Amino acid sequence: MPTLMSSNDSLSPLHGRRVLLGISGGIAAYKSAYLARLLKKAGADVRVVMTRGAEAFIAPLTFQALTGHAVRDSLLDPSAEAGMGHIELARWADVIVIAPATANLMASLAHGHADDLLTTLCLASHARLFIAPAMNQGMWSHPATQANLERLQQYGWHIVGPDAGEQACGDVGQGRMLEPEAILEALHQAYQRDTTPKPAAGLRITVTAGPTREPLDPVRYLTNRSSGKMGFALAEAAQALGASVTLISGPVTLETPHGVRRVDVTTADDMLAAAQQSVQKGCDLFISSAAVADYKAASYAEHKLKKQNGEETLTLTLVKNPDIVATIAAGERRPTVVGFAAETQDVEHYALDKLTRKKLDMIVANQVGANEGFDSDDNAVTLYWQAEGGVKAHELPLQSKVSLAHALLHEILRVNAASLAPAAQ
Known part of the structure; x- marks a missing residue:
C-alpha cells in the first residue's frame, strides 16, 4: 500500500x-x-x-x-x-x-x-x-x-x-x-x-512503432510480429522526460500514452509520409523503432487471390519498400536519427553495417526470435554510435521495456547533448 x-x-x-x-x-x-x-x-x-x-x-x-x-x-x-x-x-x-x-x-x-x-x-x-x-x-x-x-x-x-x-x-x-x-x-x-529535472524539456521527438501491413489483396497482407510495445514505451518515456512527442504507429492494440500525439498508419509508404511531415513541422530527435516490412507486393489484386486447380505453389512478385530511417537521415532538415536493428543472428555485424550505411547517429540492436524481442514485455539491447577513436557501445541488460525506454533515452540524450542542447533552450 x-x-x-x-x-x-x-x-x-x-x-x-x-x-x-x-x-x-x-x-x-x-x-x-x-x-x-x-x-x-x-x-x-x-x-x-x-x-x-x-x-x-x-x-x-x-x-x-x-x-x-x-x-x-x-x-x-x-x-x-x-x-x-x-x-x-x-x-x-x-x-x-x-x-x-x-x-x-x-x-x-x-x-x-x-x-x-x-x-x-x-x-x-x-x-x-x-x-x-x-x-x-x-x-x-x-x-x-x-x-x-x-x-x-x-x-x-x-x-x-x-x-x-x-x-x-x-x-x-x-x-x-x-x-x-x-x-x-x-x-x-x-x-x-x-519538481524533477526533465532532460528532454523543449525537445520535439518523433517515434515510429509497431509493424506495417502491406496488402496483397482485399483480405491478405504481409506483416511481422512487432507488438509496438518498445516504441510506445519510448514515446511514453520521452513525454515523461519533458519532450513534445509524436508517435507514428502501425496497426497495434496499445493505448496511446498520456500527452502523446498519435498518428496511425498502415503501410510503409504511409509511415514514410507521416515521418516526413513530422520532420517538416519540426523534429529534433527521430527514433525509428517500427518494424517496417522490407517488401510489398509489386501489384495489388483488386479481388481475393484464388487457388488455381492443379497448382501447388503461388508466386508473388515483391518490390522493396522505402527505407524510412535512411530517408529521414538523408533529408535536408535532418534531426538526430536513431535506428533499430532487430536481428536473429550476427546482431553486432548487421547493426554496425546499418549504422554506417544509413548514416545514422545511433542504432539500438537487439536479438529477436521465437521467444525474444517482439512479443515480450522485456528486452535487452546494445546501443552503438560513432565517436572519436571508433565505435562506442553501451549495453542495457534484460529489463522491462518501460524501464529500458527510460534508460535508452537518457543515454541518447547524453551522447547527443551537443546537437540537441540548442533545441532545448
Missing part, C-alpha cells in the same frame, strides 16, 4: 493545494468520502462539488463534515450565483479531481458540455485536471468511451485508473475506480515529477 503523508508533513506535494473534488453518480461515490479525508490529511484545502446523480449514492453532509466546507451541487444556486460563484470556484482551484467519473460525465467533458455546476467550472478553470473513471467494464471498453478518453487526454486531463476486478454489477473486468490510496499516490507522483 502506498505510504500516506500526514497533514502536517510539509514534504507532501499536496500540502497547501486547493483541491476541488468532483463527484459524479456512480456506486464508487462512497469511496470518495475516504479520498476527501486523505486529501485533508495530506494538507490540502478541499472543496466538494457533487452532481445530482452522486447525491443518490452519498449525502452531501458527509463531505461537509469531512472538509469543513459546504458542498456545492447546483449551477443555479441564487445565493452562490449572486457573485458568479461557479467562476470563483473555478478560479479558486489549483487542482480538480473527479472521482468517480462516469461514462456520461466523461462524454460531457470530452465534448465541452456545460449543463451542470461540475462540467461548467471544469470548462472555466485553468487548474490541473485529474479524472478517475468508474463504470461497467463494457462501458469502459466501448469505442465511444475510449474516443472520449483520448480527447480528454488531449485536453490535458490526467487519467487515473481504472482498475480491474469484480464490479458491483457482477461483471469482472476493467472499469473499477482506483482505491482512494492509489488515487492520492497518483497525485503525489504527478506533483513530484513536476
Whole structure:
C-alpha cells in the first residue's frame, strides 16, 4: 500500500493545494468520502462539488463534515450565483479531481458540455485536471468511451485508473475506480515529477512503432510480429522526460500514452509520409523503432487471390519498400536519427553495417526470435554510435521495456547533448 503523508508533513506535494473534488453518480461515490479525508490529511484545502446523480449514492453532509466546507451541487444556486460563484470556484482551484467519473460525465467533458455546476467550472478553470473513471467494464471498453478518453487526454486531463476486478454489477473486468490510496499516490507522483529535472524539456521527438501491413489483396497482407510495445514505451518515456512527442504507429492494440500525439498508419509508404511531415513541422530527435516490412507486393489484386486447380505453389512478385530511417537521415532538415536493428543472428555485424550505411547517429540492436524481442514485455539491447577513436557501445541488460525506454533515452540524450542542447533552450 502506498505510504500516506500526514497533514502536517510539509514534504507532501499536496500540502497547501486547493483541491476541488468532483463527484459524479456512480456506486464508487462512497469511496470518495475516504479520498476527501486523505486529501485533508495530506494538507490540502478541499472543496466538494457533487452532481445530482452522486447525491443518490452519498449525502452531501458527509463531505461537509469531512472538509469543513459546504458542498456545492447546483449551477443555479441564487445565493452562490449572486457573485458568479461557479467562476470563483473555478478560479479558486489549483487542482480538480473527479472521482468517480462516469461514462456520461466523461462524454460531457470530452465534448465541452456545460449543463451542470461540475462540467461548467471544469470548462472555466485553468487548474490541473485529474479524472478517475468508474463504470461497467463494457462501458469502459466501448469505442465511444475510449474516443472520449483520448480527447480528454488531449485536453490535458490526467487519467487515473481504472482498475480491474469484480464490479458491483457482477461483471469482472476493467472499469473499477482506483482505491482512494492509489488515487492520492497518483497525485503525489504527478506533483513530484513536476519538481524533477526533465532532460528532454523543449525537445520535439518523433517515434515510429509497431509493424506495417502491406496488402496483397482485399483480405491478405504481409506483416511481422512487432507488438509496438518498445516504441510506445519510448514515446511514453520521452513525454515523461519533458519532450513534445509524436508517435507514428502501425496497426497495434496499445493505448496511446498520456500527452502523446498519435498518428496511425498502415503501410510503409504511409509511415514514410507521416515521418516526413513530422520532420517538416519540426523534429529534433527521430527514433525509428517500427518494424517496417522490407517488401510489398509489386501489384495489388483488386479481388481475393484464388487457388488455381492443379497448382501447388503461388508466386508473388515483391518490390522493396522505402527505407524510412535512411530517408529521414538523408533529408535536408535532418534531426538526430536513431535506428533499430532487430536481428536473429550476427546482431553486432548487421547493426554496425546499418549504422554506417544509413548514416545514422545511433542504432539500438537487439536479438529477436521465437521467444525474444517482439512479443515480450522485456528486452535487452546494445546501443552503438560513432565517436572519436571508433565505435562506442553501451549495453542495457534484460529489463522491462518501460524501464529500458527510460534508460535508452537518457543515454541518447547524453551522447547527443551537443546537437540537441540548442533545441532545448
